[in-house]
Amino acid sequence: MTFVQLIDCRTSRFGEMDRLMDRWVEQTKGKRTATHDMIGKDRSDGSHFVEIVEFPSYEEAMENSRLPETDRIFQEMVALCDEPPTFTDLDVVRDEQLYKATARRFYDLLAADTAELPPMDEVLAENYHDHDPANVEDNIGMDHIRREMQMWRDAFDFTFELHDQIADGDRVCNRFTWRGTHKGDFMGIAPTGKQAAMTGTTIFRFGEHGKIVEGWWQYDRLGLMDQLGALEGLEQ
Numbered sequence: 001m002t003f004v005q006l007i008d009c010r011t012s013r014f015g016e017m018d019r020l021m022d023r024w025v026e027q028t029k030g031k032r033t034a035t036h037d038m039i040g041k042d043r044s045d046g047s048h049f050v051e052i053v054e055f056p057s058y059e060e061a062m063e064n065s066r067l068p069e070t071d072r073i074f075q076e077m078v079a080l081c082d083e084p085p086t087f088t089d090l091d092v093v094r095d096e097q098l099y100k101a102t103a104r105r106f107y108d109l110l111a112a113d114t115a116e117l118p119p120m121d122e123v124l125a126e127n128y129h130d131h132d133p134a135n136v137e138d139n140i141g142m143d144h145i146r147r148e149m150q151m152w153r154d155a156f157d158f159t160f161e162l163h164d165q166i167a168d169g170d171r172v173c174n175r176f177t178w179r180g181t182h183k184g185d186f187m188g189i190a191p192t193g194k195q196a197a198m199t200g201t202t203i204f205r206f207g208e209h210g211k212i213v214e215g216w217w218q219y220d221r222l223g224l225m226d227q228l229g230a231l232e233g234l235e236q
Contacts, residue, residue: 007051013080110149120146126141
């Protein structure tokens with residue numbers, strides 16, 4: 001379960017504290033378990049700051065706290081505060097709605113009516129891992145999955161209709177209908193101009209910064225090939 005810690009403090013020496021945070025980031029490179037860190041300033045009180053630190057779990061947050069660099073920087077941070085900081089520990093119990101919205105955005109971007117495939121980095125992690133039973137090997141990494149997506153876009157003008165989304169923890173299951181017009185070469189099949197449709201599901205796993213890090217696809221590719229006429233003459 002994602003864990004968030006809020007650190008509430010008052011200081012008239014924020015410039016020094018900001019440099020202190022930069023030093024902590026540098027000293028803990030490759031060791032810290034925090035996935036996201038941000039500091040907000042109170043608009044009505046310029047000396048009031050809240051730091052929000054996100055971790056994959058409470059256990060990993062405790063691992064981060066045990067780093068000697070963290071303890072040393074924390075002592076220096078307390079010395080810069082006008083009064084002792086307060087801490088609020090939070091288990092994240094609801095972020096599924098944001099995950100579902102990101103999943104919907106993924107399908108919108110993939111099917112966007114644009115000459116070029118839109119940037120996908122707002123929804124996909126750079127190391128995204130794609131599981132598609134139609135492919136001999138998984139696609140891993142942004143460059144590989146973009147080539148796969150472009151192959152589909154070059155072959156079809158298509159849309160997705162989402163029927164159901166079910167969120168559970170860091171995963172969202174999506175049930176969809178895909179509809180496309182065959183306009184370019186697809187798996188060696190010359191453009192037919194035919195309209196085709198197929199149903200399918202995708203399970204997305206979300207990770208750092210709320211982006212999709214892994215996907216599992218199931219869809220009626222055999223039915224699609226039949227609609228394109230690729231199976232004619234194969235029936236007994």
